Amino acid sequence: MPGSARIDDIRADVRSLEASQRRSMENIETRLTHRIDGLEARVGQLEQEDKNFLKSSSKAGGVSGGVVG
Helix, strand or coil, rough: CHHHHHHHHHHHHHEEEHHHHHHHHHHHHHHHHHHHCCCCCCCCHHHHHEEEEHHHHHHHHHHHHHHHH
C-alpha cells in the first residue's frame, strides 16, 4: 500500500501543477484580451482622426479651388 500512496501523491502533484498552469494561461489570455481591446480602441480613434483630417482638407481644398477659379 505504501506504493499506491506515493502514486496518489504524484497524481495530486500533477493535478496541482495542471491547475496552476491553467490559471497562468487564463491570466495571460485576460491580459492579452485587454491589450487587444485597448489597441482596437486606439486604432479606431486614429481612423476617426484621419477621416476628420481628410474632410477638413477636402473642404479647404474646395475653398481654395473656388478662389483660384
